[in-house]
Amino acid sequence: MEAGMVTLAPALVRFSGIQKTYDGEHLVVKNLDLDIRKGEFVTLLGPSGSGKTTTLMMLAGFEVPTHGEIYLADRPIKNMPPHKRDIGMVFQNYALFPHLTIAENIAFPLSVRGTSKAEAQERVAAALRMIKMEAMAQRRPGQLSGGQQQRVALARALVFNPQLVLMDEPLGALDKRLREQMQLEIKQLHERMGITIVYVTHDQSEALTMSDRIAVFNDGIVQQIDKPDALYEHPVNSFVAHFIGENNVLSGTVETVDKDYCRVGLAGGGTVTARAVNIAGAGASTSLSVRPERVTLVPDGSSGEGANRLPAKVQNTIYLGDHALAVLDVAGNEEFMVKLQPGAHGSLRPGESIFVTFRPEDCLALDPV
Numbered sequence: 001m002e003a004g005m006v007t008l009a010p011a012l013v014r015f016s017g018i019q020k021t022y023d024g025e026h027l028v029v030k031n032l033d034l035d036i037r038k039g040e041f042v043t044l045l046g047p048s049g050s051g052k053t054t055t056l057m058m059l060a061g062f063e064v065p066t067h068g069e070i071y072l073a074d075r076p077i078k079n080m081p082p083h084k085r086d087i088g089m090v091f092q093n094y095a096l097f098p099h100l101t102i103a104e105n106i107a108f109p110l111s112v113r114g115t116s117k118a119e120a121q122e123r124v125a126a127a128l129r130m131i132k133m134e135a136m137a138q139r140r141p142g143q144l145s146g147g148q149q150q151r152v153a154l155a156r157a158l159v160f161n162p163q164l165v166l167m168d169e170p171l172g173a174l175d176k177r178l179r180e181q182m183q184l185e186i187k188q189l190h191e192r193m194g195i196t197i198v199y200v201t202h203d204q205s206e207a208l209t210m211s212d213r214i215a216v217f218n219d220g221i222v223q224q225i226d227k228p229d230a231l232y233e234h235p236v237n238s239f240v241a242h243f244i245g246e247n248n249v250l251s252g253t254v255e256t257v258d259k260d261y262c263r264v265g266l267a268g269g270g271t272v273t274a275r276a277v278n279i280a281g282a283g284a285s286t287s288l289s290v291r292p293e294r295v296t297l298v299p300d301g302s303s304g305e306g307a308n309r310l311p312a313k314v315q316n317t318i319y320l321g322d323h324a325l326a327v328l329d330v331a332g333n334e335e336f337m338v339k340l341q342p343g344a345h346g347s348l349r350p351g352e353s354i355f356v357t358f359r360p361e362d363c364l365a366l367d368p369v
Contacts, residue, residue, distance in 0.1 A: 011035040012164060012196050013059065017068035020054055028054045030220040032068070036198060041190050043199045043207040046217030046243075053168060055217075056200045060166055061085055073163065083112070088157030088165040092172040094149045096141040102152050103128070103137040109160045127155040130189070147178045154186065158195070167199045171206070183209050204244050208232070216240050237278050238366040241289040248295070248336050249369060250288040254279050262365050264288060268332025272308040274363040285368040292339040294362035297326065297348075303357035312336065314352040330356055 013036040020029040029051040036042045044052035057063040059070060061082030069076050077085055088109075096105050106127050110120040128134045131151040141149055150170060157165050167186075171179045187210050190197055201207055207214045208228045215225040216239070224236045235241035242249065252264040255271070262276040264286055272288065279286050296303075303309040312328040315335075323339055326348055330336035338356060348354075 009037040009039050011071075012038040012040075012073060013198070014071040015055070015059075015068070016071065018055070018058065018065045018070065019067040020051075020058060020063065021066050027066075027220050029058075029065075032222065034215060034222060034225065036196065038196055039194050041187070041197045041199065041210060041212045043201060043211040043214045044217060045201060045204060045207045045214050047202060050217035051220040052200050052202075052215075052217045056166055056168055056198060059164075059198065060087060060089060086162050086164070088160070088162040090150075090153050090157045090165065090167040090170045092169040094141070094153045096149060096152060096156075098141050101138050101140055102133065102144070105141065105152055106156045106159050109156060113160060115160070123159050127159045130158070131155045146174055147182060150174065150182060151185075154189070158189075158193070162195075164196045164198065167197060169201055170199075172201075179206075180209075186210065208244070214244075216243060218243075235277075235289065235364065235366070238287045238289065238369050241364065241366060242369070246292050246337060246339075248290045248292060248330075248333065250290070250331050250333055250336075251368065252286055252288060254282050254284050254286050254365065257282055261360060262286075264365060266310075266331040268330075270310050270331055272310070272363060273306075273360040274365040275361060277364045278366045286365045287367065287369045289364040289366055290358055290362060292325065292337040295338045295356050295358045297338055297340070298355050298357055300355070303355070307357045307359055308363060309355055309357045312354050312356045314348050314350055314354060316350060317348050328354070328356065 015032045015034040018029055018032040019027055021027050032055065044055055046052045054063060058065050061080065065078055069078050071077065072085060097108065103124050107120050107124045110123060128137055131154065133148065133151060136144065171182050174182060183206060199210065211228055213225055213227055214231055216223045216231065218239050224231060224240045231240060231244050235244060241247050250266055252266040254262050255265050256263045257276055260276055261273055262279060263271060264274055265271050274288055310330055312330045314326065315329055316327040318325040318327065322342060324342055326338040326340055328336045328338060
């Protein structure tokens with residue numbers, strides 16, 4: 001092996017040419033090819049109806065692909081029943097048995113696998129320590145908070161040392177503070193145990209926080225799969241740019257193309273230079289993507305050398321604690337947002353005329369919305 005080369009873990013899960021339809025006409029998942037490496041935390045992210053949960057259910061064995069094959073550790077599993085797949089599951093609704101104690105709930109996967117009583121007791125004790133709930137072993141689910149119940153569901157999914165753990169919107173029922181705490185706990189467990197996790201959510205901030213890689217789904221197709229920072233900085237199309245993080249969109253027409261950059265005439269007036277990421281060429285319509293934190297406000301239109309400069313009108317300001325947002329009318333977009341330091345918004349007045357500037361490399365020319 002050459003010096004400096006990184007050895008990637010082998011694929012534990014492989015979706016090959018997967019299609020899924022429920023009515024024989026409309027494909028919910030279209031030609032999915034996806035590899036998930038051993039030890040990875042991969043999130044399937046997308047809006048409702050995008051195919052992410054169906055993909056997870058096919059991997060779990062609760063749905064059967066219409067076409068294609070799924071491999072787990074190089075074994076085809078399309079026709080293998082769920083209980084033989086050696087997969088742990090965590091659901092949004094916890095799915096705990098209300099009549100069993102916490103210890104009995106955690107022990108359930110071991111009992112159906114015929115684990116000896118002595119070994120089961122050891123594993124349950126270890127799982128209770130892992131979720132810091134040793135003192136609650138004899139309580140029942142109804143006596144626990146939502147966060148505690150989710151910890152028990154997590155322990156139950158991990159207690160039999162599965163090679164893969166699937167999580168379907170597991171934190172959806174929790175409040176914001178508890179949700180953020182559980183995100184960190186699950187991520188730390190993943191790193192400590194080296195388990196492979198496939199996680200489904202529609203919450204992009206949750207996906208960015210937790211994942212090694214994110215597969216962005218829309219209309220049954222993976223639009224892009226990449227590391228969180230790569231998705232944010234280098235989206236391949238307008239859907240990914242808009243779905244991942246805050247994003248400003250300006251519509252226009254490509255006037256000229258010069259290598260990696262293009263000149264765009266904006267529908268609302270003015271021209272800008274942008275990175276040519278996903279355009280059809282000169283004369284084609286395009287949607288420009290500019291992140292709010294990459295835009296600077298200037299009162300007199302002065303800008304750095306080569307920077308784009310556009311007139312703007314202040315619509316509103318929003319104070320958010322650790323930062324503020326200026327909402328502007330820029331080139332026909334009346335909800336153009338600029339991220340500001342806290343306190344910097346105090347001098348802006350609705351109706352005030354101002355200028356925005358941003359670098360060409362921070363402006364992406366993508367497919368029209």
